[in-house]
Amino acid sequence: MSERLAIEELLHAEHLPHLWCPGCGIGMVTGAFLRAVLALGLRREETVVVGGIGCSSRAVGYIDVGTVHAIHGRALAFATGIKMARPEFTVVVITGDGDGAAIGGNHLIHACRRNIDLTCILFNNRVYGMTGGQLSPTMEAGRRASTAPYGQTEPAFDLCELARAAGATFVARGIAAEVRALEKMIRQGIEHRGFSFIEALVPCPTEYGRRNPPAGAVDMLLSDKARAVSVSEAAAMSQQELQGKIVTGILHHDSDKSEFQAGYAELVARVQGNRGTLGGN
Amino acid sequence: MERWHYHALQEAIDSSTLLVQGNRACALGALDAGVRFFAGYPITPSSEIMETMAYELPRVGGVFLQMEDEIASICACIGAALTGTLAMTATSGPGFSLMQEAIGYATMVEAPLVIVNVMRVGPSTGRPTAPSQGDVMQARWGTHGDHPAVVLAASNVADMYRLTMAAVRFAQRFRTPAILLADEVVGHMRESFSTELIGRYRLTSGDFDFTPSYVHPEMVREVHPPHVLGSKTHPHVTGLMHDETGFPTDDPAKSDQFLRQLHDKIGNHRDELCLYDVKNEGKGRVCIVAYGSCARSARAALRLAEQEGLPVEVLHLYTLFPLPVEIIQEVARRVEFMLVPELNLGQYAREIRKMAENWTTVISMGKVDGTLLTPREIVDRVAELIGKYESV
Known part of the structure; x- marks a missing residue:
């Protein structure tokens, strides 16, 4: 079976065309995710994708596995409940920079800390697209937004640094212009037993590009590509040389740290094994 | 242990x-x-x-x-x-x-x-x-x-x-x-x-199968088919307005139907959902309508009132919503006052007033000082109401 046919089977054709704007990078990364699902041979009944609110989270409406379109910022909390109730499921969270790093930032750091076996793909377009181009916590200082008409003055989050510091055991960053590399990262992230955080930089020509040159979709992809350096390249560069660059690849991978659900299962086994001594009879 | x-x-x-x-x-x-x-x-x-x-x-x-x-x-x-x-x-x-x-x-x-x-x-x-x-x-x-x-x-x-x-x-x-x-x-x-x-204090008639299940055998009719993650249908679940497939819809007729259906599945089953208990039924000129800790004070107040010759009944509500319209209106038709002691400034008394004011006078008795309403306070208020009525 060709990949193309199988990809179509993973999509709700009746709900297409999708709602994303021309030139949007979300579809490219969603495609990478679907190819990763195919490559891993995941069963649809035991695969659940949870999205929050925003442009990227709407991907869940097109993907034909178990999908939950949750409330703003809380996709990781929903996913935590699903994974703990059904440990055999593969649970993936699709979120954006507003959903995952602003309103949902607290859940992100705690999911990282727990090292629960979820894969979080954060589509970072550095703007609130769906609500009309407001500033996001990943927007670089000086950029303009509908709520920062004079340029925004806050520093931006480095989300991969945040995830690593908070305890995530698989941390990777990719760009939409290098979608094959992203597909591989997502595949590895899903295979990794622990919390996997994958930041995918995507262009938003409609709400970001219109206020911040370069404006066009292709130029935005090329701009990210020009700034991208691999982890190995970055290792040989000074802090000064890394200014303005986007470090891509697998930034952190630790397979030794205890995974949350497995740890809980051990606790249950221990407590149930000891019922006679702990119990009330 | x-x-x-x-x-x-x-x-x-x-x-x-x-x-x-x-x-x-x-x-x-x-x-x-x-x-x-x-x-x-x-x-x-x-x-x-x-x-x-x-x-x-x-x-x-x-x-x-x-x-x-x-x-x-x-x-x-x-x-x-x-x-x-x-x-x-x-x-x-x-x-x-x-x-x-x-x-x-x-x-x-x-x-x-x-x-x-x-x-x-x-x-x-x-x-x-x-x-x-x-x-x-x-x-x-x-x-x-x-x-x-x-x-x-x-x-x-x-x-x-x-x-x-x-x-x-x-x-x-x-x-x-x-x-x-x-x-x-x-x-x-x-x-x-x-x-x-x-x-x-058995509240509900009949036995109930408490087997945990998302698709419960006793599920009411007025609901969409349940969408269970892990089932063969691998469903979509959304907080957007949706139809029976679980997918979003902007269709006005479907939106209207779904929202009304959500209400009907509760509203049509008030007889089952509304749990209450009437004490001294039909013997009161004043009915104390209470819930939570105040219902206990009301039950004690009933004993005090009986000793003091005050005609009181108590409607103890276990279900606040859906509104127990039928029992409130039934009691309202036979008593002169409904007294509603609450540890708030009359939140539920306002609901009762909406249901009962055609037939009776609803009196709110709110307390928000962080202490309980005592049976004595309630009986004193009952006496005051009856006295006021007598003097008219």
Whole structure:
């Protein structure tokens, strides 16, 4: 079976065309995710994708596995409940920079800390697209937004640094212009037993590009590509040389740290094994 | 051995009477009703529910999670509920406020879920260890949009047990969040607790199958087909307005139909959902309508009133929402006054007034100083009302 046919089977054709704007990078990364699902041979009944609110989270409406379109910022909390109730499921969270790093930032750091076996793909377009181009916590200082008409003055989050510091055991960053590399990262992230955080930089020509040159979709992809350096390249560069660059690849991978659900299962086994001594009879 | 532990209790309650705290009884009711997933965040005066679940759930192979806040807690519960796991969370006013958006989501996606709110004096941080009934209207209208609500109120330790079971039953049968309210004092007080006591207050007719299941055999008709994660249909679940397929719709006719259907599945079953108890039925000129701790004061006030020759009856409500319209109007037709003692400034009295004012005079008796309404205070007010009536 060709990949193309199988990809179509993973999509709700009746709900297409999708709602994303021309030139949007979300579809490219969603495609990478679907190819990763195919490559891993995941069963649809035991695969659940949870999205929050925003442009990227709407991907869940097109993907034909178990999908939950949750409330703003809380996709990781929903996913935590699903994974703990059904440990055999593969649970993936699709979120954006507003959903995952602003309103949902607290859940992100705690999911990282727990090292629960979820894969979080954060589509970072550095703007609130769906609500009309407001500033996001990943927007670089000086950029303009509908709520920062004079340029925004806050520093931006480095989300991969945040995830690593908070305890995530698989941390990777990719760009939409290098979608094959992203597909591989997502595949590895899903295979990794622990919390996997994958930041995918995507262009938003409609709400970001219109206020911040370069404006066009292709130029935005090329701009990210020009700034991208691999982890190995970055290792040989000074802090000064890394200014303005986007470090891509697998930034952190630790397979030794205890995974949350497995740890809980051990606790249950221990407590149930000891019922006679702990119990009330 | 700590006496409140579930396994100890299971064996002991058949043969003896134990002293059990309200919050513990709530957790025990949840376990007996098949709740196997609890996610929560500590808050006074509800924490003992969570602590009991932390101890007991691993022992029965269930899941206990202490989440980073109340929003995460209820969202984790909804996630579990969508897989067909029976889930519950417990909190108090400030945490209950944080949960409101998710309560609307659970209502919208028809996820069965139990939320316990042990009420403290508010607004804001208020008085965390003082009893209150200030969250009654928040329980009804806290989340945005037009939505139905199932809200129960516990008045004693046995209630905490059996109303938690009732909440589980309603959540499953109606596939909706069910809210159990308790005043701080009900959560924290310790009382005699036995199967005999529970049985004496049997609330619902017939036996109920408490087997945890998302597709409950006794599910009411007026719901969309359940979409269970992990099933062969690998469904889509969304808080957007959706049709029976689970996918979003902007169709005005379908939106209208779904929203009305959500209301009808609660409103059409008031006879089953509205739990109450009438004391001294038909013998009062004044009916004291009460719930929670005030219902206990009202029951004691009834005994005082009888001694003092005052014609009083008591309507004890266990279900606040859906509104028990039929019994309120039935009582309103025969009494001169309905007196509504509450630990708030008349939140539920306003609801009763809307239902009853065509037939009777509804008097609100609110108290918000963080102390209980005493039977004496209630009887004095009854005497005053009757005296006033006599003098007209």
